[in-house]
Amino acid sequence: MIRLYYYPANASFTPHVLLEEIGVPFELIRVDKENRSHKSPEYLALNPAGRIPVLIDGDLVLFETAAICLHLCDRHPEASLAPRLATTERAHFYKWLMFFTNTIQADVLAYYYPDRYTTDRDGLDAVTAAAERRLDDWFGIVETALARGPFLLGDTYSAVDPYLVMLARWGRHMANPPGRRPRIGDLATRVLARPAVGRAIHGEGLEGPFLG
Ligand SMILES: N[C@@H](CCC(=O)N[C@@H](CS)C(=O)NCC(=O)O)C(=O)O
Structure with a gap:
């Protein structure tokens, strides 16, 4: 198993x-x-x-x-959690997956673990602030791209959608929480309404609103 x-x-x-x-x-x-x-x-x-x-x-x-x-x-x-190989949709699917893991997730780590990104004990807040500024830009790019939503690939739900909702949760303490952006928020509402997502939330014992 x-x-x-x-x-x-x-x-x-x-x-x-x-x-x-x-x-x-x-x-x-x-x-x-x-x-x-x-x-x-x-x-x-x-x-x-x-x-x-x-x-x-x-x-x-x-x-x-x-x-x-x-x-x-x-x-x-x-x-059907990813488009078929060698299609345009699959290329966009790769793009979002890589953007999420390489760019957004990397900066989320700097945001939560600033001590790993500087040897200056007095510089931790600055690392967090700079990471938050970059994250705000990255979530802005996603928000703009969702003009042709409601999902990242348009009409079709795929694995990158719950990935985005997970990242949005991690950004919920930011001054401009990604989940409060209109299109990311709309996508999150749709994703969180899916029974499979509800089962995962329940299975992990998560309580309260997922996006804070
Ligand atoms: N690039 C890795 C990053 C995973 C990652 O950083 N996971 C966090 C939890 S969200 C973790 O294990 N943190 C504990 C640590 O870094 O010590 C992946 O996507 O699997």
Whole structure:
């Protein structure tokens, strides 16, 4: 059975949603982050970066959220969570997935872990502020692109939509929360109304409004 190492509302959330959308049996394994078990030798053997998530699918041990998402989409084409290969839509799907993981997610890490981005103990707030400024620009790009929504690929829901909602949650403490932008907010409402997404939220024990 597929196993997903997760922590509530962490990067594991999108793979969790995809597993719910696909409808295959899977086991959720909560990482004991409070006791830093994601830095334990056992966990590092699965993901040497010591990050969440990890997916185990048979003999395959996979880390990196975007890779896990692509793998799940490819293994379960019947779930229609990604456009067909070699289509224009697939190219846009790659674009958003890469933008989310390389650009937005990278700056979210600087926003939450500023101590990893400077050796100046007095400079932490400045790192967070600069990360927030960049994130505001990035979410602005997404908001503009959603003019042809309601989903990132237009009329068709795909794996990048719950990914965006996960990122919007992480940005909920920003001065300009991405989920309050009209088009991202509308997309989030549609995504959060999906039964599979509701099951993932419930399964992770998340309470309160998802976007804060
Ligand atoms: N690029 C990685 C980043 C994963 C990541 O940073 N996960 C966070 C939780 S959202 C984490 O494990 N943080 C703990 C840490 O960095 O020590 C991915 O997408 O899988």
